[in-house]
Amino acid sequence: xxxxxxxxxxxxxxxxxxxxxxxxxxxxxxxxxxxxxxxxxxxxxxxxxxxxxxxxxxxxxxxxxxxxxxxxxxxxxxxxxxxxxxxxxxxxxxxxxxxxxxxxxxxxxxxxxxxxxxxxxxxxxxxxxxxxxxxxxxxxxxxxxxxxxxxxxxxxxxxxxxxxxxxxxxxxxxxxxxxxxxxxxxxxxxxxxxxxxxxxxxxxxxxxxxxxxxxxxxxxxxxxxxxxxxxxxxxxxxxxxxxx
Numbered sequence: 001x002x003x004x005x006x007x008x009x010x011x012x013x014x015x016x017x018x019x020x021x022x023x024x025x026x027x028x029x030x031x032x033x034x035x036x037x038x039x040x041x042x043x044x045x046x047x048x049x050x051x052x053x054x055x056x057x058x059x060x061x062x063x064x065x066x067x068x069x070x071x072x073x074x075x076x077x078x079x080x081x082x083x084x085x086x087x088x089x090x091x092x093x094x095x096x097x098x099x100x101x102x103x104x105x106x107x108x109x110x111x112x113x114x115x116x117x118x119x120x121x122x123x124x125x126x127x128x129x130x131x132x133x134x135x136x137x138x139x140x141x142x143x144x145x146x147x148x149x150x151x152x153x154x155x156x157x158x159x160x161x162x163x164x165x166x167x168x169x170x171x172x173x174x175x176x177x178x179x180x181x182x183x184x185x186x187x188x189x190x191x192x193x194x195x196x197x198x199x200x201x202x203x204x205x206x207x208x209x210x211x212x213x214x215x216x217x218x219x220x221x222x223x224x225x226x227x228x229x230x231x232x233x234x235x236x237x238x239x240x241x242x243x244x
Contacts, residue, residue, distance in 0.1 A: 001027045001093040005040070007052055008100040010109050013116075017109065019098070029089040033076060034059060034066060036088055053112040059084040061225070064162025068113050069100045074164035074223045082162065082225045102163055104172035106209045119209045120161045120177060127201035128181040132193050149187040156183035158226045165220035165228075171212030176220040178206050179236035180228050186239050196243035203240055 003024045010017030027036055034056055041051035055065040066083040070076040076086040091097065099113065107115040145153075159180035166172050182199055185191025191198070214233055221230045 001029065001088065001091065001095075003027055003091065003094075004096040006096060006098045007113070009052070009112055010101075011111065013108055013110055017112075019100075027088055029087070031088045032059075032084060033068075033070070033086040033088065034084050053110075053114050055114050056084060061085045062160065064160035064164075064225070067102060067115075067117075067162045067164060067167070069102060069167055071098055074102070074167040075162070075225050079222070080225060080227050082160075102167040104163075104166045104211075106172065106174070106211055107163060107166060115163070117161075117163045119211070120163065120174070122209060123174070123178060123202050123205050124161075124181065126205035127194075127198040130185060130190055130194065132190070143189050145188060153184050153187040156180040156187070156228065156232055159184075159224075159228050160226060162225065164223050164225060166211065168219040168223035169212065169214075170217065170219070171215055173214045173220070174206050174209075174211040175214040175233050175236065176224065176228055176230065178202050179230075179232035182236045182239055183232045186235060195239060199236065199239040200243050203236075 005022040005024055006019045007022060008017055009020045022040060024036065024040055031039070037052060037054060044051050054068065057063045057065045059066070061082045061084060064082060067075060068083050070083065070086070075081065075083045076090075078086055078090050101109050101113045102115040102117070106119040107117055110116050157180070159177060161177060163177070165176035166174050182202065185198065186195055216230070218230060221228065
């Protein structure tokens with residue numbers, strides 16, 4: 001395939017960025033999107049240019065660091081996958097592909113396609129854990145958990161914190177991320193002890209960092225690579241109201 005790439009280039013956090021056009025010829029449909037960027041960077045390096053900076057780590061759809069905004073979609077136009085799993089077979093010969101970083105005030109661009117998503121870490125540190133000292137590990141069945149609650153808690157816990165929900169939201173809301181982290185504990189007895197403290201601390205930190213409010217458009221759920229449900233946001237509101 002022959003492609004035209006419009007890629008956001010920005011030297012550093014203070015520099016003014018712009019889209020730069022690159023031509024990529026003979027792209028194999030079997031490549032992943034990141035492999036295609038790797039091939040482009042090899043060419044740029046050989047030509048003496050500055051390779052495109054982008055986040056990546058596991059390339060297995062687990063870490064979420066590979067987030068890019070591709071043709072108007074976080075992680076690309078294919079639902080329920082991360083950028084590293086996006087195959088070039090989903091594009092066509094002659095396509096123009098627009099690639100840019102997450103766009104949100106709490107996610108400032110560091111360079112090119114890399115955004116600083118440490119705001120999520122700060123929310124987690126504020127309360128996204130269980131700190132109760134339980135001593136030795138209890139026997140697995142000593143705290144019965146209804147199957148429905150266990151399944152829902154697991155579905156929330158698979159959130160990888162990539163930030164696609166923030167990038168997709170017109171308000172740059174982090175509610176889907178925060179609600180998933182609240183839900184994974186709120187549904188389990190082990191998490192109830194610190195429930196009020198947890199939800200207050202995490203929501204307050206989210207607001208402090210400048211994330212917007214949820215207006216229930218559902219874009220976050222539609223673009224989430226792990227298909228986290230917005231029913232978790234409803235649970236977050238219930239937990240928050242009970243905490244006061």
